[in-house]
Amino acid sequence: MKDFEYEAPVSLATAIEQIAAGNGSVKVLAGGTDLIDHIRTGRLTPSLVVDVKKIPELNVLEINSDGLRLGASVSCASVYGNEDICRDYSALSDSCHIIGGIQIQNRASVGGNLCNSGPAADSIPSLIALDATCVIAGPQGTREIAAEDFCTAPGKNVLESGELLVELVMPARPAKSGSHYLRFIPRNEMDIAVVGVGASVMLDETGETIQSARIGIGAAAPTPLFAKEASELLTGLPANEESFAKAAAAAQEIVTPIDDMRGTVEFRTHVTGVLTKRALHVAVERARKS
Amino acid sequence: MATAESDKTGLSSKGKYKVIGTRPIRPDGVDKVTGRARYGADIRLSGMLHGAILRSPYAHARIKxxxxxxxxxxxxxxxxxxxxxxxxxxxxxxxxxxxxxxLKHLSSNVLADDKVLYKGHAVAAVAAETTHLAYEALDLIEVEYEPLTPVLDVRKAMQDDAPILHENQRMEDMSPDATTSDKPTNIYKKFFFEQGDPDAAFEKAHIVVEREFTTATVHQGYIEPHAATAVWSAEGKVTLYTCTQGTFTVRQQVAELLGLPLSYVKVIPTEIGGGFGGKIRVYIDPVAVALARKSGRPVKVVMDRASVFEATGPTPGSWIRMKLGVDAQGKIVAGDTEIAFESGAYPVSPIGAGCMCVFSCYDIPDGRIIGYDVCVNKPHSAAYRAPGSTQVAFATESVVDEICEKLGMDPIEFRLKNASVEGTRRVDGVAYPRIGLVETIEAIRDSEHYQTPLAGPNRGRGVASGYWMNAGLKSSVTATVNGDGKVSLVEGSTDIGGSRASIAMQFAETLGIPMEDVVPAVVDTDSVGYTDVTGGSRVTYATGWAAYEAALDVQRQLCDRAAEFWEVDSSEVTYDKEDAAVKGPDGKSFGFVELAEKVTQASEPVVGRGVSNHNEPGGAFGTHAVDVEVDPETGKVKILRYTAAQDVGTAIHPSYVEGQVQGGVVQGIGWALNEEYFYDEAGVMRNASYLDYRVPTCYDLPMIDPILVEVPNPGHPYGVRGVGEVPIAPPPAAIANAIYQAVGVRMRHLPMSPPHVLHEILKKEG
Known part of the structure; x- marks a missing residue:
């Protein structure tokens, strides 16, 4: 580990100034559960670390008829500690429940999980399924981008030099909607997704027909994916296993996984289909109860 | 725990002893659970520097x-x-x-000589004021490498055109038709054992099954990384604080590598956070000693987790061909196996032990065992809990299960028909003394687990047996009787699995005093007689025996002192352990405490000594049953229930014996399901952390139910057998057999991780 400077600004403007001045050799710290480990092992050698936990805009947690606003440094524990999120955005609380253990969840943030941009990040398929928009601030002002367009490669994303993720905005959830995230891990705890799938559905009044659906897939490509075709083909189909199987088959078409120490191409492709079916099944059950 | 099962055999130690078989609190327990116990990395000396080690980025390269x-x-x-x-x-x-x-290999492994032979091979070391400074200095060391092609797989390494690790290595061939060759080879040694005429016996067999198996390299996975701190005296003697399974073994290796007189090296053991065979050979100890000598300051070296994986001694990956033949009645008539172990960067691997274990559970009149010790570009393999036995049990017990299926015979019935018993001669030539394999099979057969039918889809039950020979070797103990009637028991066996308790209990039993009145201390190499490593499941057997001898010595000395006090001949005085008293003529009697006090005030001190060097440790057998549920869509295996029956000789402290059985089973489950060194083509281990090297967590395991079967070892005063190692051997085979029952696929590769299991399921489904 090399020595570095540390700043903890209390305003968004100061943070952007400091990050921009850092000239690329700066790293943003929210929960730090990924960053500190990377610095310790020498994978990252920043000259400046900017702690963003003291900035009000990054600590927003608001849920109302417009939807959900989630500040980028809000912890996973705060997410699943919010009953409204657990009810209406359950895929996101599912994700937050399985990122690390309880100590990690008390520190780690959804924003940080997104900005770390790992292909296997557990929160990103849920953000995609819940149609999240990323609000980014920088020296040139503020811009917005869809969650599925945020990551560009393993560990890489759209943030330009000097830019900072401020919050994640998700639309309101109508009646008869439900969502779920699940992942496959070889063990039952303390593990990283070999494949992860987040799904959200909106049903008609009878609860029998799918009006719309969104499926996000993790760990099966260089970046988390929005399974567009698999999602859209479900519109108007009955909410049953046969429809889920169709979506699963379409989801399997878009993945481009690799062989590595966590799984094989064959395994990840097959399990993408399995988890898509299982995620949709639970999302529909939840929608019917909502 | 189901210890009651052992009572049915009529062989239990229960009721026979006062102290043995009870469950007192271990002497080291409070310090360990309150965090006060001092481990390797806890050592801090004034003026101490911090060491760091530069490691090779290449799996195979010449250092220019x-x-x-x-x-x-x-x-x-x-x-x-x-x-x-x-x-x-x-x-x-x-x-x-x-x-x-x-020693030449050891020296080159500690710091590479002309070649690096695996990624992570130590190349240079630095001592600096702080750890960060030491790491910064490593970046300033310039090493010029000439990269060479690595070879990572045992079968590829055996081929004629394989990259060669050691140009001067020639194969030592023990087979009868051996020819000598002057060709460099990665094969260090070819073992050969034969009994009878296996080829002729296979001709007459009713069923023959021949299969190939592979297993991945796995690590012991001890929690505590290696840590060593060295400090020199002005007169040229060195003191080394280290976490090790054997202080005297460290002393010997450090002295040899640095050219020091043995007695100038003093090794002080810290507590040890696991070893399982991996903390016997030295890695950083000579480095700390050499850095301390060169800097003139104390130096501490602590390994990080990645280095522990990449550069200590995992257990070999293997390839095994296994062939067994049976007659129509299900009696094994012949066995034939070839076993190739990856010894890693240097010879030797535990292949010899693998050859001894492969047919150990069965009476095989005609058999052949061929073993190969093969160098590959991975870290030099080391011992890991019953070294070599788990790999070979996976092959043997899987083929046995297939034969049972073809015969339509229950696996318990098959094992009872073929099990090794007293007098059975193994293919490698050893004839067994009284052993308890049959009793473990019967214990499983009669267990509530095996008697309860397993219901539900995708579920299956598997059975497997396993063996470990155990070790005896040398131990020393001294015992000082104190004026308060308690005893200071000084021993050289570092305590990994509760041995302070099991040694003190045998001492207390011999004198008839409470275990709590024995105060054990594990001391340095200057303070106790020579003691071999805590390994080979030998400590409770061998150091326990030395403690027994020390207690007998104390008995004799107390009798002599009492005779002096009573002014009678010492032949008229006896020690009565039932009453913990010395008794003389005319009803004369001293209680132990009373005499201890009197002796301290008015006589020569009573200091007992005991040594042992016995090599009849009594082999240990275990038979396990496991129920699994397989997710047919993902290949994930859930362990539903696990019962392990083991012949433990005499369970000195049943709780710690059960703990050993449970710990061994859990490591076996990890080996079976997910643990593996995952290498890329360049020979870089891609999962050198506990995130991706998946040992089971408590969420992945049911309670492991041990059944302690007690068939006393005739080669020990209290019937002790080593218990720590054999429980790791059966789990992979038992789980493979259960997976077959659950989903109909035969797994012949370890680990049986979800991608592998799913692959077989998809293949079967077409």
């Missing part, structure tokens, strides 16, 4: 040059060393108790 000048000039750096700082080592073999090592 090393330039340390820039690192030496960095302020705060006090010493930089390379292989040149060690004297030339000879080709001498050092016996380490559980395994041996060629």
């Amino acid at each position: 040059s090393i330039d340390t000048s820039k690192a030496e000039q960095l302020e705060g750096v006090y010493a930089v060393i390379t292989h040149k700082d060690f004297p030339d080592a000879s080709d001498k073999i050092a016996e380490l108790g559980e395994g041996s090592v060629n």
Whole structure:
């Protein structure tokens, strides 16, 4: 580990100034559960670390008829500690429940999980399924981008030099909607997704027909994916296993996984289909109860 | 725990002893659960520097040059060393108790000589004011490598055109048709054992099954990384604090590698956070000693987790061909196997033990065992809990299960028909003394687990047996009787699995005093007689025996002192352990405490000594049953229930015996399901952390139910058998057999991780 400077600004403007001045050799710290480990092992050698936990805009947690606003440094524990999120955005609380253990969840943030941009990040398929928009601030002002367009490669994303993720905005959830995230891990705890799938559905009044659906897939490509075709083909189909199987088959078409120490191409492709079916099944059950 | 099962055999130690078989609190327990116990990395000496080690980025390369000048000039750096700082080592073999090592290889492994042979191979080391400074200095060391092609798989390494690790290595061939060749080879040794005429016997067999198996390299996975701190005296003696399974073994290796007189090296053991065979050979100890000598300051070296994986001693990956033949009644008539172990960067691996274990559970009149010890570009393999036995049990017990299926015979019935018993001669020539394999099979058969039918889809039950020979070797103990009637028991066996308790209990039993009145201390190499490693499941057997001898010595001395007090001949005085008293003529009697006090005030001190060097440790057998549920869509295996029956000889402290059985089973489950060294083509281990090297967590395991079967070892005063190692051997085979029952696929590769299991399921489904 090399020595570095540390700043903890209390305003968004100061943070952007400091990050921009850092000239690329700066790293943003929210929960730090990924960053500190990377610095310790020498994978990252920043000259400046900017702690963003003291900035009000990054600590927003608001849920109302417009939807959900989630500040980028809000912890996973705060997410699943919010009953409204657990009810209406359950895929996101599912994700937050399985990122690390309880100590990690008390520190780690959804924003940080997104900005770390790992292909296997557990929160990103849920953000995609819940149609999240990323609000980014920088020296040139503020811009917005869809969650599925945020990551560009393993560990890489759209943030330009000097830019900072401020919050994640998700639309309101109508009646008869439900969502779920699940992942496959070889063990039952303390593990990283070999494949992860987040799904959200909106049903008609009878609860029998799918009006719309969104499926996000993790760990099966260089970046988390929005399974567009698999999602859209479900519109108007009955909410049953046969429809889920169709979506699963379409989801399997878009993945481009690799062989590595966590799984094989064959395994990840097959399990993408399995988890898509299982995620949709639970999302529909939840929608019917909502 | 189901210890009641053992009572049915009529062989239980229960009721026979006062102390043995009870469950007192272990003497080291409170310090360990309150965090006060001092482990390797806890040592802090004044003026201490911190060491760091530069490691090879290549799996196979020639070192063309090393330039340390820039690192030496960095302020705060006090010493930089390379292989040149060690004297030339000879080709001498050092016996380490559980395994041996060629000192030239050991020296090159500690700091690479002309070649690096695996990714992570140590190349140079630095001592500096702080750890961060030491790591910064490593970046300033310039090493010029000539990269060579690595070979990572045992079968590829055996081929004629394989890249060669050691140009001067020639195969030692023990087979009867051996020919000598002057061709360099990665095969260090070919073992050969034969009994009867297996080829003729296979001709007559009713069913023959022949299969190939592979297993991945796995690590012991001890929680505590290696840590060593060295400090020199002005007169040229060195003291080394280290977490090790054997202080005397460390002393020997350090003295040999640095060319020091044995007695100038004092090794002080810290507590040890697991070893399982991996903390016997030295890695960083000689480095700390050499850095401390060069810098003139105390130096501490602590390994990080990635280095522990990449550069200590995992257990070999293997390839095994297994062929068994049976007659129409289900009696094994012949066995034939070839076993190739990856010894890693240097010979030797535990292949010899693998050959001894492969047919150990069965009476095989005609058999052949061929074993190969093969170098590959991975870290030098080391002992791991019943070294070599788990790999071979996976092959043997899987083929046995297939034969049972073809015969339509229950696996318990098959094992009872074929089990080794007293007098059975193994293919490698050993004839068994009284052993308890049959009793473990019967214990499983009669268990509530096996008697309860398993219901539900995708579920299956598997059975497997396993063996470990155990070790005896040397131990020393001294016992000082104190004026308060308690005893200070000084021993040299570092305590990994509760041995302070099991040794003190045998001592207390022999004198008839409470275990709580024995105060054990694990001391340094200057303070107790020679003691071999805590390994080979030998400590409760051998150091326990030394404690028994020390207690007998105390008995004799107390009798002599009482005779003096009573002014009678000592032949008229006896020690009565039932009453813990010395008794003389005319009803004369001293209680133990009373006499201890009197002796302290008015006589020579009573100091008992005991040594042991017995080699009848009594082999240990276990038979396990496991229920699994397989997710047919993902290949994930859930362990529903696990019962392990084991012949433990005499369970000195049943709780710690049960703990050993449970711990061994859990490591076996990890090996079976997910643990593996995952290498890329360049020979880089891609999962050198506990995130991706998946040992089971408590969420992945049911309670492991041990059944302690007690068939006393005739070769020990209290019937002790080693218990720690054999429980790791059966789990992979038992789980493979259960997976077959659950989803109909035969797994012949370890680990049986979800991608592998799913692959077989998809293949079967077409």
